[in-house]
Amino acid sequence: MTDRTMDDQTCLFVLSLLMDGRDVLPDTQASALAWAEEHPACRAALDELRAQSQALASAPAHRASPGFADRVLAAAGVGAGAPPVEPVLPFVRRLAVAASVALVLTLGFDLSTPSGLHAEDRLEKQRHVVDHFRSTPFASDDIVQGLRARLLDDEAFAPLGGR
Amino acid sequence: MRDDEAPLVERLRAGEESAYREFVETYQDRILTVVARVAGGAGDAEDLAQEAFLKAFAAIDRFAGKSALYTWLYRIAVNTARDWVASRRRRPAVPLEGESGLIVDPPDPGESPEETLHRRERAAAVRAALERLPEPFRTTLILREMEGNTYEEVANILGISIGTVESRIFRARCKLRALLETEP
Numbered sequence: 001m002t003d004r005t006m007d008d009q010t011c012l013f014v015l016s017l018l019m020d021g022r023d024v025l026p027d028t029q030a031s032a033l034a035w036a037e038e039h040p041a042c043r044a045a046l047d048e049l050r051a052q053s054q055a056l057a058s059a060p061a062h063r064a065s066p067g068f069a070d071r072v073l074a075a076a077g078v079g080a081g082a083p084p085v086e087p088v089l090p091f092v093r094r095l096a097v098a099a100s101v102a103l104v105l106t107l108g109f110d111l112s113t114p115s116g117l118h119a120e121d122r123l124e125k126q127r128h129v130v131d132h133f134r135s136t137p138f139a140s141d142d143i144v145q146g147l148r149a150r151l152l153d154d155e156a157f158a159p160l161g162g163r
Numbered sequence: 164m165r166d167d168e169a170p171l172v173e174r175l176r177a178g179e180e181s182a183y184r185e186f187v188e189t190y191q192d193r194i195l196t197v198v199a200r201v202a203g204g205a206g207d208a209e210d211l212a213q214e215a216f217l218k219a220f221a222a223i224d225r226f227a228g229k230s231a232l233y234t235w236l237y238r239i240a241v242n243t244a245r246d247w248v249a250s251r252r253r254r255p256a257v258p259l260e261g262e263s264g265l266i267v268d269p270p271d272p273g274e275s276p277e278e279t280l281h282r283r284e285r286a287a288a289v290r291a292a293l294e295r296l297p298e299p300f301r302t303t304l305i306l307r308e309m310e311g312n313t314y315e316e317v318a319n320i321l322g323i324s325i326g327t328v329e330s331r332i333f334r335a336r337c338k339l340r341a342l343l344e345t346e347p
Binding site: 012013016017020022045048049051052053055056057058059061062063064065068069071072073075076078 | 178180184187188192195196199200208209212213217220282285286288290293305307308309311314330332333336337339340343
């Protein structure tokens, strides 16, 4: 006689636990097994869960490519003489730097095109752009120097500089 | 922490290059495997594994030794991959077996070629369905079924109760079965 509180779902839950070697109360285990004995659909569902488990367990492992350890150590700045890399270099930060550089270059380009502004006014505005960028949290000395060279000293902007 | 791990931990804390190399080379394949599985694709797996190792290096002074060194690293790797999944909010396709970096499942000597093919196709279908399983069911099932962790280990890694692990694994299995039934 089967337990009246048992149903397919409860039975399957108990059998799923047993499949993983979990401890189940003896009465509950007996009820689930009795239910499964009388309900072929429940047994079939358990067989499917078991097959799924086997399929997942057979998933191939991965193997690191040659030189992986060297790359990790280099990134950590260990033994390679390289400066340590932050464990997490946020993608957002890199994106923000790229966006800021693009914005500044675009502003610089706009200012470099004929617009009716006096050359000295435009040069002053470009200096302002560089100074403004320097005040952002994304600015590094290298980037600021690069922008300064690009906006103020580059040959492409010679007309603005009066050269 | 196991007693035999203490010298390695000390060397790591001292910044010895040989210790870092030993640490990476000992665990790289297992860490790469778990991040690839949790992240759902091999494309960024080495980047994620590298990030996990770098996090571990950075945090080695805070390793309290309450668990084995590998367990600690493994938890960092799983969380790194989960964070990546959460940030991407999409599922890359499952790489085909035999792709670069994957160790191909060898044929069973007792199987015919047709049986081997059928088994592999079935396994590939199950793993493809797994990729469509919503979180947190997907990661929980991976940690149990593919990684072979005990319920207690899964609870510890994910920071949830054993009861939650039990119900989540069961629901994940049922959802996976439903996904397979709806496949063409």
